Amino acid sequence: MTPVQQSQVLVCPHCKRKTALPPRNREGKSPNQHYWPTGNVALNLLCNVCRNLSVHSQGMVRPALVESEGLGAPPSVFVRITFGCDQDNCGLPFSLHIRTEAQTTEDELTTWGRSAIATTACSAGHPLGQNSTVISIVRIQ
Numbered sequence: 343m344t345p346v347q348q349s350q351v352l353v354c355p356h357c358k359r360k361t362a363l364p365p366r367n368r369e370g371k372s373p374n375q376h377y378w379p380t381g382n383v384a385l386n387l388l389c390n391v392c393r394n395l396s397v398h399s400q401g402m403v404r405p406a407l408v409e410s411e412g413l414g415a416p417p418s419v420f421v422r423i424t425f426g427c428d429q430d431n432c433g434l435p436f437s438l439h440i441r442t443e444a445q446t447t448e449d450e451l452t453t454w455g456r457s458a459i460a461t462t463a464c465s466a467g468h469p470l471g472q473n474s475t476v477i478s479i480v481r482i483q
């Protein structure tokens with residue numbers, strides 16, 4: 343039997359894979375509190391399995407049992423990648439999140455992120471593409 347633990351998860355609308363959000367215990371909140379990008383209504387999630395990008399709201403977060411790390415599951419990390427729109431000196435940031443293996447390199451994350459955002463646009467409506475600059479790659483947990 344695989345060890346499991348209760349987590350707050352988002353479900354990929356394409357392949358139904360669950361992605362656990364990191365707990366927000368650093369801020370002294372209850373264990374049911376989970377990470378959410380500060381000041382954002384939406385969280386863009388890049389699925390680690392089907393590589394589709396999906397948009398989630400906090401109302402879509404739900405509790406679920408997931409395989410417990412350190413008890414058999416490979417270590418993973420929840421990463422936020424922020425790109426900057428490169429069109430017309432726009433520079434608007436676009437962030438996406440992925441849970442992936444801990445040893446994934448920043449080059450791999452950049453490549454996955456760039457191909458995922460090719461289907462979307464910045465909030466000024468410019469299509470985001472292969473030339474978007476990486477502003478930051480943050481390993482949240």
Ligand SMILES: [Zn+2]
Nearest residue numbers: 354357389392
């Ligand atoms: Zn998926």
Ligand SMILES: [Zn+2]
Nearest residue numbers: 427432464468
């Ligand atoms: Zn733009």
